[in-house]
Amino acid sequence: MQTLEASTHPLDTLSQAPTIVWVMIAGECLAIILSLAPGLHGDRVVYFGLASLMIQWVSLITLSWIFLFQRRLRTVSPQRLAWVVLAFLLLDTWVVLALAWLLASGSWPMEPGGWMLLTARVTGIALAFGFLGVAAFQNHWRGRLHAVRAKQSELQALQARIRPHFLFNTLNTGAALVHERPEEAERLLLDLADLFRAALGGPRQILLADELSLARRYLEIEALRFGDRLTVHWHLPRELPAVTVPALSIQPLVENAVRHGVERLPQGDVDVRVTTTPDHVVVRISNPLPPRDGTASTGHQVGLNASQVRIEAMTDGRGSVQTQVEDGRFIATVRLPVGV
Structure with missing residues (x-):
């Protein structure tokens, strides 16, 4: 990785x-x-x-x-x-x-001196210019590495804040299923193990297909908890592009869709749609909003902020995570540049 x-x-x-x-x-x-x-x-x-x-x-x-x-x-x-x-x-x-x-x-x-003197002078200018460039680059690169390491520490702290909420919800669901539906409880624990294996692996990049697989496991866990209250729609191309994303960067957006949409409604859905263009891969996650105010909940922004920071850091600012409200639905859109 x-x-x-x-x-x-x-x-x-x-x-x-x-x-x-x-x-x-x-x-x-x-x-x-x-x-x-x-x-x-x-x-x-x-x-x-x-x-x-x-x-x-x-x-x-x-x-x-x-x-x-x-x-x-x-x-x-x-x-x-x-x-x-x-x-x-x-x-x-x-x-x-x-x-x-x-x-x-x-x-x-x-x-006076002709081309030999000109060649010597131009070579000296190129060397002086080049040495200045090398010194400036090395200083810039050391500063950038320090910034990247600081960003990694920040991302690890953000990940640590996400895990307890998800873990407690999943364990409560598993405890409720152990006696009534033990096979589903076993599947839930296996999915949970896969998710936490990814979370505990530290900052790294994985294929988009693998990240969507982790999001699917999360939604399967939540489907056991919500039953008929949760409907999931997947719209994926026949073949996903071989782009990479930070591990557990899209799953928190799916988690937000469940927690701030479906969890507050008698019945709701999560729609995950992946589209491609020559320059970008776009992942769009939407959920219905509670009808009381028609705006996005602001009670839990850790997952959204973590995904945004990590994707922007990985793509050097060329990728983005944007949110909007449209027709009573909250939409999180992840834009990933092709070739990253």
């Missing part, structure tokens, strides 16, 4: 559009600084254009190498990855300089 810490690989950040935009902006700033340097011979505007072109080519080629080799690079530790990227940066700098010499040797505003 994959941990939360393993899901926050720096390659995920490097492949995002905002990172590419900031790399290009930093390149333009470097080109401006070089074109304004004292002692420069020739037209500074031309020098800026050529420097900007070269820097952007080096940056984009380096990002392209990272994208092409991302599968192999994922096996490299984040600290070593920074030095690998620096090596790519140097190699691409020399390649772009060689192409510039072949294609634009006559138009480049050359200083």
Whole structure:
């Protein structure tokens, strides 16, 4: 099973559009600084254009190498990855300089010393820029790991607050079934064992299909407790996408649907619907609201908050848990990005 810490690989950040935009902006700033340097011979505007072109080519080629080799690079530790990227940066700098010499040797505003001096200076600039980037990345990565570990501690505390309520309800149901329906009591205890095995396993990710299976076990337990008062509707695609979710992140939403919907009604239902798009998998859980006020209960938000925090942390903010009231039903919608 994959941990939360393993899901926050720096390659995920490097492949995002905002990172590419900031790399290009930093390149333009470097080109401006070089074109304004004292002692420069020739037209500074031309020098800026050529420097900007070269820097952007080096940056984009380096990002392209990272994208092409991302599968192999994922096996490299984040600290070593920074030095690998620096090596790519140097190699691409020399390649772009060689192409510039072949294609634009006559138009480049050359200083005394020719291309050898230019190559030495550009290499020095790339090294200085790269070393600063490595130092900044390592500081950022250490801070991020501390934040992730703090988040894991928070999630474990949230999980600990969920378990007692669910455990007490289930044990009460089991005690009521032991003498009258022992076979159902045995099934209840087996389902309970599976759920707590998942809960006690600590923060980790599991397949969506496995998480929905845990939610189904929970609903089977509650069906024994509520009898005809609870109806469950499942709407699943023929084949569930191979996306991962934090263990016991959807089950608490189903638990909320029972506790704040069915439990307060003479009869109710829980509707679980999974739909897919090219970019997302959407899990929608709905339940009827008590008719007294037509609003969601606010007495127990621990499960909702825990699911929201864990899914946002796992997906680096690309996933979400949103709630709404529509036509007298409370709806919790989990949006998961494909590829996480």
